[in-house]
Each structure stands twice: as structure tokens, then as C-alpha cells.
Amino acid sequence: MSGVTLALDLLLGLSLVWLAWRTLASPTLFGAIVLFIAFGLLMALVWARLDAPDIALAEAAVGAGLTGVLLLAALADLQQGDNLLPVREPLRGWLLQLILALCALGLFTLLTLALLGLPSPPPSLAGQVLPRLDGAGASHPVTAVLLDFRAWDTLLEIAVLLLAVVAAWSLGSHPHPNPRIVGSEVLQGLVRVLLPFAVLSAGYLVWRGGFAPGGAFQAGTVLAAAGILLLLSGLGRPFNGRHWLWRALLASGLFIFTGVALGTLLLGGGALDYPAGLGYGLILAIELGLTLTIGLTFIALYAGEQDAAEERE
Amino acid sequence: MNMALWFTLVGAALAAIALHAFFSRRHPLRRLIALNIMGSGIFLVLIGLARLYPGTLPDPVPHAMVLTGIVVAVSATAFGLVLLRRLARLGRGET
Amino acid sequence: MILALLATVLIGAGLIFFIAGTLGLLRFPDVLCRIHALTKADNIGLGLVAAGLALLGGSWAVAFKLLLIWLLVMAAGTTAAQLVAGHSQAEDER
Amino acid sequence: MNTLLLAAALLLLLTILAGLWRVVRGPTAADRMLAAQLFGTSGVGTLLLLAEAWQQPALRDVALIFALLAVLALVAFVRLRHEGAE
Numbered sequence: 001m002s003g004v005t006l007a008l009d010l011l012l013g014l015s016l017v018w019l020a021w022r023t024l025a026s027p028t029l030f031g032a033i034v035l036f037i038a039f040g041l042l043m044a045l046v047w048a049r050l051d052a053p054d055i056a057l058a059e060a061a062v063g064a065g066l067t068g069v070l071l072l073a074a075l076a077d078l079q080q081g082d083n084l085l086p087v088r089e090p091l092r093g094w095l096l097q098l099i100l101a102l103c104a105l106g107l108f109t110l111l112t113l114a115l116l117g118l119p120s121p122p123p124s125l126a127g128q129v130l131p132r133l134d135g136a137g138a139s140h141p142v143t144a145v146l147l148d149f150r151a152w153d154t155l156l157e158i159a160v161l162l163l164a165v166v167a168a169w170s171l172g173s174h175p176h177p178n179p180r181i182v183g184s185e186v187l188q189g190l191v192r193v194l195l196p197f198a199v200l201s202a203g204y205l206v207w208r209g210g211f212a213p214g215g216a217f218q219a220g221t222v223l224a225a226a227g228i229l230l231l232l233s234g235l236g237r238p239f240n241g242r243h244w245l246w247r248a249l250l251a252s253g254l255f256i257f258t259g260v261a262l263g264t265l266l267l268g269g270g271a272l273d274y275p276a277g278l279g280y281g282l283i284l285a286i287e288l289g290l291t292l293t294i295g296l297t298f299i300a301l302y303a304g305e306q307d308a309a310e311e312r313e
Numbered sequence: 314m315n316m317a318l319w320f321t322l323v324g325a326a327l328a329a330i331a332l333h334a335f336f337s338r339r340h341p342l343r344r345l346i347a348l349n350i351m352g353s354g355i356f357l358v359l360i361g362l363a364r365l366y367p368g369t370l371p372d373p374v375p376h377a378m379v380l381t382g383i384v385v386a387v388s389a390t391a392f393g394l395v396l397l398r399r400l401a402r403l404g405r406g407e408t
Numbered sequence: 409m410i411l412a413l414l415a416t417v418l419i420g421a422g423l424i425f426f427i428a429g430t431l432g433l434l435r436f437p438d439v440l441c442r443i444h445a446l447t448k449a450d451n452i453g454l455g456l457v458a459a460g461l462a463l464l465g466g467s468w469a470v471a472f473k474l475l476l477i478w479l480l481v482m483a484a485g486t487t488a489a490q491l492v493a494g495h496s497q498a499e500d501e502r
Numbered sequence: 503m504n505t506l507l508l509a510a511a512l513l514l515l516l517t518i519l520a521g522l523w524r525v526v527r528g529p530t531a532a533d534r535m536l537a538a539q540l541f542g543t544s545g546v547g548t549l550l551l552l553a554e555a556w557q558q559p560a561l562r563d564v565a566l567i568f569a570l571l572a573v574l575a576l577v578a579f580v581r582l583r584h585e586g587a588e
Contacts, residue, residue, distance in 0.1 A: 004508040009316050011512065013323040015519055020327050020350050022526055024334035029342055034525055034534045036346050037575050038518075041545045043353055044564060045515070048552055050320060051371050052360050053560035058383050060564045064542065065571035066387055067349065069578040074394040075342065076582035078401050097337075104333035111325035111358060115318070122365050124372040141373035142380065150377065157381050164388045168395040186494075187577060190487040197480060198570050205563070213560040217384050218567070225571045232574075232581050294384065301391035412503060419510055419551075426544060430517040433524050433540060439532050446536065450543040457510070457547050461554050464503070473562055474550065477569045481543055484573035488539050491580040496532040 012049065016042050029075055037068040053213035054142045057205070061221035069228055070302060137279025139211045146215065147283045151272040155257050158290060161297045162254060168301055184234050191233040198226035202295070206287050210280060216253075216287040220294025227299040250300065253293030257286050317361045324357025341400075345393050352386045415460040422456030425449045439496045447489040451482050507555035514548045535579045542572025 019039050026032035040063015047056035129141055129149065136144040146154050202219040209215030230236035248255075260282050261271040269275065274282050331351035335344055356379045363372040432445020458478045462471035521544070524537040546565045553561035 002505055002508070004505055004512060005316075008508060008512050008515065009319055011515055011519075013319055015515075015522075016323055017326050017330070019522065020330050020354075022522075023350065024330065024338065024343070024347055026526075029340065030531055031525070031534060032343060032346055034538050034575075035522075036349070037538050038522060038525060038541050039350065039353075041518070041541050041568075043357075044568075045545070045548060045552075046320060046323075046357065047360070048549065048556075048558070048561050048564065050317065050360050051364055051558075052376055052379075053558060053564065054376055055356070055360065055379055055383070056561065056564045057567060058380055060567040061571060062383055062387050064545075064568055065574040067390060068575035070387075070391050070394055071342070071346070072575060072578040073582055074397055077398045078342070100333055100336050103336075104329040107332050108325050108329035111328065112322065115321055115325070115358070115362075118362075118365070120366070122362060124363070125374040126370050126372040129373050130370065142376045145373050145377040146380065150374075153381065157385060160385060161388050164392045168392055171395065171399050186487055186490050187581075190483060190573070193483050194480070194570060194573075197476075201566060201570060208563070214563065215380075217380050221384075221387075222567060222570065225574050229574055229577060232577050297388060298391060301388065301395060416503075416506060419507075422547070423510055423513055426514060426517050426547065429540070430520045430544075433521055433537060439530060439536070442533065443536060446540055450540060454543055454547050458550060461550050464554055470559075470562070473566065477546060477550070477562070477566050480566070480569040481546055481572075484569065485539065485543060488536075488573050488576045491576065492532050492536050492539075495580045496530065 009049065012042065012046055016046065033068065033071045033075060036071070037064065040064055040067065054215065054218070057213060057218040058221065061218055061225060065225035066221055066228075066298060069225070069232075070298075073302060135276070137274050137283040138209070140209065140213065140215075142213070143209045143215050143283070147286060148272075148274065148279065151257075151261075151286075154290075155254075155261065155272070158254050158257060158293055161294065162251060165250065165297050165300045187233045188235050191229055191235055195226055195230065198222055198229075202226070202291060206284070206291055209287060210284065216290035217294065219287075219291040221298070223291060223295030224298035224302075227295060228302050231299075231303060246296075249292055250296045251293065253286070253289035253291075256289035260286055315365065317365045321358045321361030321365070324354045324361060327351070327354030327357065329354075341393075341397050345390055345397075349386060349390060352382065356382060411463050415463040418456050418460030418463070422453045422458075422460065425453030425456065429453060440493060443489045443493055447485055451485055454478055454481055504555050507551050511548050511551040511555065514544050514551065518544045518548070531579070535576050539572065539576050542568055545572075 016039070019035060019042060023032050023035040023039055026035055040059060043063055044056045044059040047053070047059055126141075129145060132149070133139055133141060133144055136148045138144045138148060202222045205214040205219040205222065206216060207214075209219075227236070260274075264273050264275070265271040267275060328351050331347045331354060335347040335351065338344060338347065359375045359379055363375040426449065429446050429449025432449065433442050436442045436445055455478050458474040462474045465471055465474070518541050521537045521540045525534045527533075546568050549561050549565040549568065553559060553565070
């Protein structure tokens with residue numbers, strides 16, 4: 001390891017901890033959100049350093065785009081009128097502070113001890129995954145784990161995402177964040193340039209996922225970011241959440257996934273046990289559905305649902 | 314020092330700082346951010362573990378887990394923000 | 409060899425622009441000046457770095473992707489500058 | 503060559519950290535947001551350099567995603583902030 005690499009590692013690690021501290025200690029909420037966005041960027045660089053390009057891709061889409069915009073939209077909403085969000089009194093008393101500091105220190109110590117107590121070499125499933133890649137529907141190990149070996153987990157994850165939308169809808173409507181008109185012409189010009197590239201990149205990431213870092217998660221987040229950009233620029237109109245087509249598209253990932261599971265079950269194999277030769281096609285179909293579901297889920301959580309009264313207007 | 318071990322320690326530190334902030338800060342938006350940073354710290358520990366020994370290939374299973382974790386964390390954050398906005402509207406006496 | 413030398417020069421020049429932009433961000437007195445420093449320096453800096461890397465990349469596909477990334481950053485960066493400038497002007501006039 | 507590329511990446515990382523100082527200090531919200539935009543550009547540069555140095559072509563895709571989405575938060579800031587507050 002050269003000195004430059006060592007300096008890079010030290011700088012990345014230390015600045016990550018410093019940034020987390022500044023984010024959490026920021027005097028204003030807005031400052032905390034902007035610092036958190038910067039935190040996402042540094043995290044993406046760390047994932048790159050740790051040979052985890054899949055996660056770096058997801059972090060780039062989530063940290064740089066999605067989380068920041070969701071937080072800013074919520075902040076804009078909270079700052080409307082008087083902020084009447086019930087906020088409890090901050091912690092008082094040195095004893096409580098001490099206990100809290102000890103808890104945090106305890107967590108750090110426990111994690112460190114657990115790390116140092118690991119057997120050498122540490123337990124790893126790489127030895128079980130890598131030899132089976134030939135028979136799997138995807139040659140990229142992470143995709144193979146997500147959509148072949150542990151496809152059940154991913155199926156349930158998509159169900160959880162849909163559940164979040166259903167739960168959000170069941171709370172009644174929250175107002176759609178109304179964009180201001182400032183600078184809309186320039187912005188709309190930009191969106192007209194970026195949007196095709198964003199959709200193209202999403203497709204590219206799904207296709208890459210079969211054999212290289214990429215896949216439905218990253219593609220779905222890019223799609224969601226593109227959709228939110230469309231809404232923010234005023235080019236896209238808030239949609240009617242009750243429309244059947246919108247709901248069908250939202251659930252398409254789960255439908256396709258469940259359909260494949262039932263199909264493979266009927267064919268005599270186990271559920272999601274892809275027949276030889278069909279694995280690649282089936283995984284691609286599932287991933288396209290997942291991309292749609294993930295993208296639309298985040299757009300739905302951002303945009304909220306329109307009031308029934310507003311719809312009639 | 315081993316590079317992956319260094320980053321797992323960074324992850325543990327992040328989780329500890331965020332845990333502290335989660336309980337000492339009271340604004341819900343700050344708590345959501347703290348929760349997200351805590352998650353990042355834990356993910357960092359997992360991925361650091363996956364390539365702790367440079368000779369072996371990185372273990373793809375934690376990578377898949379963290380990928381799932383990131384997506385679930387964002388959707389949980391988004392849902393938390395929906396709850397917050399609802400709470401604020403109730404506070405203003407709107408329905 | 410000549411290619412590597414040229415790439416080094418291009419990347420080095422790009423870095424100088426990045427550093428200049430950052431200095432502007434830190435030292436210039438108000439928002440509009442800082443926008444001025446950032447957008448020019450960073451876009452040229454990234455362009456030079458990308459050009460240098462395209463020479464090293466060794467394939468047309470890589471060079472094309474680098475060009476695409478640079479164009480996207482430029483489109484987004486210039487629009488962002490315009491938006492922030494308009495925004496802070498609107499804030500000032502209020 | 504590799505060491506040179508890594509040194510360049512290190513330098514860009516330093517400019518990101520310098521920009522962070524502007525985010526922490528402000529003074530205006532526009533300043534903070536603008537500095538965050540700078541990380542986008544420097545981050546793209548860093549990722550491209552690392553992709554070449556470590557021979558990880560996937561990092562170029564990460565840079566591509568950054569190039570596409572880094573502007574999103576800034577757009578949200580310009581369009582949504584202080585909505586109805588005046």
C-alpha cells in the first residue's frame with residue numbers, strides 16, 4: 001500500500017466522522033440537510049474504495065439525489081405557516097447526558113470488540129456463491145444473490161416498499177409540494193436534456209446488472225429522481241393516485257415477481273427456482289418490474305395523494 | 314493497519330455518534346437524519362467485514378444485504394417524512 | 409509514453425482550475441462572485457481531467473462516456489448557477 | 503502513473519473538504535447549496551480518476567449517476583424553500 005493510498009483512506013475516514021458530527025450538530029435544519037447530502041457523496045467514495053461498486057451506485061442515486069430532495073420537500077412543508085410540530089424539550093441533567101454518552105461509547109466498544117474477536121479468516125459465503133454462478137441467471141454475484149439465491153428476500157422487500165405507500169396513503173392526503181415559478185424556463189430546458197439521459201441510464205443499469213455492478217435498485221432510484229425532477233420543474237403534473245393504471249404500474253414489480261414464483265412452482269421446481277436456460281430472461285423481466293415499482297414508490301411517497309375534493313375541481 | 318478494518322472502525326464510530334444524536338436531539342427531522350447516519354455506519358461495518366482479508370474475494374452476500382438495506386432505509390425515511398408532515402398539519406388544526 | 413505525458417499535463421491543468429474554483433468559493437465576497445468563480449473553473453477543470461483520462465482509458469467507449477459525463481455536468485452546473493443566482497436576487501429584492 | 507492519479511484524486515478530495523467549510527459557514531442558504539453543487543463536480547472528477555487508477559470501470563457509472571442527479575437537491579432548494587413563508 002502506497003503512502004498516497006494510505007493518506008486517501010485516512011482522509012476519507014476522518015472526514016466522514018467529522019462530517020457526521022457537523023451534520024448532527026448543525027444549528028439549522030437546512031444546514032443539516034445540505035451536510036447530509038455531502039455525507040452521501042463521501043459515502044459513495046468510501047464504497048468505491050471498499051470494492052463495492054453496486055453500493056456506490058445506489059448511494060450516488062440515493063444520497064446525492066433522492067434523500068436530499070425528500071428532506072428538503074418535507075422541510076419546505078414544515079416551514080409553511082407556523083411550525084407547530086410538537087418537539088419535546090431537549091435532554092437536561094448531567095446524569096442523563098452521562099448515561100447517553102456511555103451508551104454511545106458502549107456501542108462503539110461492542111462493535112470493535114466483535115470485530116477484533118472474529119476468527120481468521122472471517123466467515124464468508126463467497127465460497128458458496130461464486131462456484132454456483134455458472135448455473136445462476138446472472139453472472140454478477142450480487143445480482144445472483146439478490147434475484148436467484150435469495151430471491152425470496154427481495155420479493156418480500158418489494159412488498160415492504162408497497163406497504164410504505166399504502167400506509168402513507170391511508171394517513172390521508174398531504175399537499176403536493178407546489179413548485180415556485182422562479183427560473184422555470186431555464187429549469188425546464190435542463191429537465192428536457194437530463195430526463196432522456198436519466199431514463200436511458202436506468203435502462204442501462206438494469207441491463208448491466210446481469211453481468212456487472214448495477215441492477216434494479218439503482219435503476220429504480222434513478223427513475224424516481226427523474227420523476228421528481230419532472231414534478232419540480234413544473235413540466236409534469238401531479239397525477240391521480242387513484243387511477244387504476246397508476247396503481248397497476250406501481251405494483252407491477254410485485255405482480256411479475258409473484259407470477260414468476262407461482263409459475264416456477266407449477267412447473268414442478270421450487271418457487272423462484274428458475275428452469276435451466278430461462279434464468280437470465282426471467283431475472284431481466286423481474287428487474288424491469290422492480291425498477292418500475294421502486295421508482296414509482298418513491299415518487300408516490302414524495303408527491304403524496306391528491307385530495308378527492310381537488311380531483312373533482 | 315488493514316484498510317477494511319479502518320473503515321469498519323469508522324463505521325462503528327458513525328453508528329455511535331448517530332446513536333448519541335438520535336437520543337439527545339429532539340427535532341424529528343434531525344432524528345431521521347441521525348437514523349440514516351446510524352444505518353450508514355452499520356452498512357460500513359458489514360461491507361468492511363466482507364473484504365477484511367485482502368487475499369479473498371469480497372463476499373457478495375453482505376453487498377446484497379446492504380443494497381436491500383439502503384432501499385428499505387430510504388423508503389422508511391420517506392414514510393417517516395410523510396408522518397411528520399401529517400403531524401405538522403394536525404398541529405396547525407388542518408385535517 | 410507521449411500519450412501518458414500529455415494526459416498528465418491535461419489532468420494537472422484541470423486540477424489547477426479546480427483549486428482556483430475552490431479558492432474563489434472560499435475567498436470571494438458574495439454569492440454572485442462565488443458562482444462566477446465556481447461554474448467556470450469547475451467545468452473547465454472537469455473537462456481537462458476527463459480529456460486526460462480519455463487518453464489513458466484506451467478505448468473509444470470510455471472516451472465517449474467521459475465526454476457524456478462532462479456534457480451532463482456542464483448542463484447541470486450552468487443551470488444550477490443560473491437558478492441560484494436568480495434565487496438570491498429574488499431574496500435580495502424582497 | 504497510478505500514484506499520480508491517486509494523488510490527483512487526493513487533491514480533489516481536499517477541494518471537496520475545503521468546500522465543506524463553506525457549507526458549514528454559509529452565510530446564506532444559497533452559499534451552502536452552491537458549495538454542495540461543487541462537491542458534485544469534484545466528486546465526479548474524483549470518481550473518474552479512481553476508476554482509472556483502480557481499474558474499476560463501474561466507478562464511471564457512479565460518476566454518470568452523480569452528473570445526472572447532483573443538481574436535484576439544488577432544484578428542490580430553489581423551487582421549494584420558503585414556500586408560503588413570505
